[in-house]
Amino acid sequence: MTRSAPVSQLRARNTCASVSPPRLPPAPSSISTMPSPAITRHAEEPPGWAELARATGTFYHDPRWIREIAATFAYRVHWLAAGEGALTGALALAEVPALIGAARLVSFPFSFIAGPMTRDPAVARALAAAARELAGQRGLKRVEIKQPGTAGPVADGFVRSTRYTTYRVPTIGGEQAVWRRLHVTSTQQRIRKGQKAGVTVGLGETSEDWLAMARLEERVQQSFGVPAPPRRFFLGSCRRLQEAGLVDLYLARVPDGRVAAGFVMFKGPREWVYAFSASDLRFVREFRPTHALLWEGLRRAAAAGVVVDLGRAAPEQASLAEFKLRWGAEAVPLAYDYWPDAGGLQQARRDRGVLALAARLWSWLPAPLARLGSGLYRYLG
Numbered sequence: 001m002t003r004s005a006p007v008s009q010l011r012a013r014n015t016c017a018s019v020s021p022p023r024l025p026p027a028p029s030s031i032s033t034m035p036s037p038a039i040t041r042h043a044e045e046p047p048g049w050a051e052l053a054r055a056t057g058t059f060y061h062d063p064r065w066i067r068e069i070a071a072t073f074a075y076r077v078h079w080l081a082a083g084e085g086a087l088t089g090a091l092a093l094a095e096v097p098a099l100i101g102a103a104r105l106v107s108f109p110f111s112f113i114a115g116p117m118t119r120d121p122a123v124a125r126a127l128a129a130a131a132r133e134l135a136g137q138r139g140l141k142r143v144e145i146k147q148p149g150t151a152g153p154v155a156d157g158f159v160r161s162t163r164y165t166t167y168r169v170p171t172i173g174g175e176q177a178v179w180r181r182l183h184v185t186s187t188q189q190r191i192r193k194g195q196k197a198g199v200t201v202g203l204g205e206t207s208e209d210w211l212a213m214a215r216l217e218e219r220v221q222q223s224f225g226v227p228a229p230p231r232r233f234f235l236g237s238c239r240r241l242q243e244a245g246l247v248d249l250y251l252a253r254v255p256d257g258r259v260a261a262g263f264v265m266f267k268g269p270r271e272w273v274y275a276f277s278a279s280d281l282r283f284v285r286e287f288r289p290t291h292a293l294l295w296e297g298l299r300r301a302a303a304a305g306v307v308v309d310l311g312r313a314a315p316e317q318a319s320l321a322e323f324k325l326r327w328g329a330e331a332v333p334l335a336y337d338y339w340p341d342a343g344g345l346q347q348a349r350r351d352r353g354v355l356a357l358a359a360r361l362w363s364w365l366p367a368p369l370a371r372l373g374s375g376l377y378r379y380l381g
Contacts (some may be wrong), residue, residue, distance in 0.1 A: 038082065039129075041078055048086055053269075055118040059268030072237050077095075091115070091145075092114065093131055098379065106143075115335075116147065128145060144336065144337075144346065145158075148335075149332070150162055160335055160338075161338065167313070167325065170268075171308065191291045197288070199287050202251060205242065205264070212250060213234055215232045227376045229377055230375065247267065250264075250265065260284075261291050298327070310329050
């Protein structure tokens with residue numbers, strides 16, 4: 001039995017706390033006379049969440065993903081729900097700590113498209129308002145709600161950022177239609193080069209396979225100057241999600257059997273997400289293992305009839321965006337809504353300022369020390 005109470009009741013219980021929550025800005029007046037949908041807050045997944053996620057959500061709304069992230073990174077999660085009986089809307093929020101200062105309330109860490117699950121704009125606004133109210137009660141400095149598309153209204157008190165764009169490959173028409181949409185020289189030719197060089201692609205399942213992926217990711221992320229996920233994320237969370245049918249691990253091997261590249265595909269009900277990708281630089285030019293891998297993922301997605309999301313890019317990541325477009329992807333804007341203002345790591349440029357300096361310093365660390373630094377990963381959510 002999950003514990004729940006209306007958010008307004010929870011606020012009343014907290015009025016005697018020794019530390020007063022920060023004042024919320026007054027919401028703009030509205031001419032609507034419709035009552036706001038009632039929102040309840042739960043400490044655990046409420047009944048009906050999984051069904052709503054299958055009907056309206058993405059991979060990142062699946063309760064199994066939410067629980068794994070919460071357990072792996074020790075996040076406190078708040079499950080907000082709308083509707084009595086069958087859920088009409090839901091929003092998962094995690095308290096993400098800061099190295100210095102107050103924590104943030106995020107929907108959802110390491111999930112670039114999460115946000116409210118609902119088809120009703122009024123329910124979406126009510127969920128955002130409940131998140132804002134919860135942040136005030138908990139003394140959190142910011143609310144961050146990440147969602148696909150920019151058509152939805154901005155909730156009262158929130159500021160919208162459209163800094164990020166994601167790139168989705170449609171698979172309508174099957175494998176041959178997907179192939180025809182690929183860039184001829186930079187994509188099709190490199191796929192063929194990998195195939196002719198003897199690269200083989202298969203699905204990995206064992207602990208050794210996941211460890212190989214974790215090691216590849218560590219080397220690549222250090223070259224980019226950022227912490228890699230801790231190994232327990234791959235060997236624990238991802239492997240358990242794989243057993244549940246939600247994750248695939250693709251590995252490319254050169255003819256002598258060595259792993260040259262790997263990527264992790266998250267499998268949602270309508271979209272699969274190209275989540276983590278890393279390659280051994282020794283094999284890139286001769287074997288093009290990344291191209292062989294991604295093409296195999298697209299082939300399987302086409303057979304399943306799902307869209308493949310190649311992930312987001314920021315404006316300063318022009319070369320990354322171009323890579324995605326050459327795979328036949330279509331650009332889809334993302335809306336990140338913030339209270340009280342837009343800020344934090346998600347809004348900082350990566351090619352200048354503090355983040356650029358930190359990246360240079362991190363890339364110089366000895367590999368064993370950088371791996372120990374994976375403990376910092378939870379603060380990036």
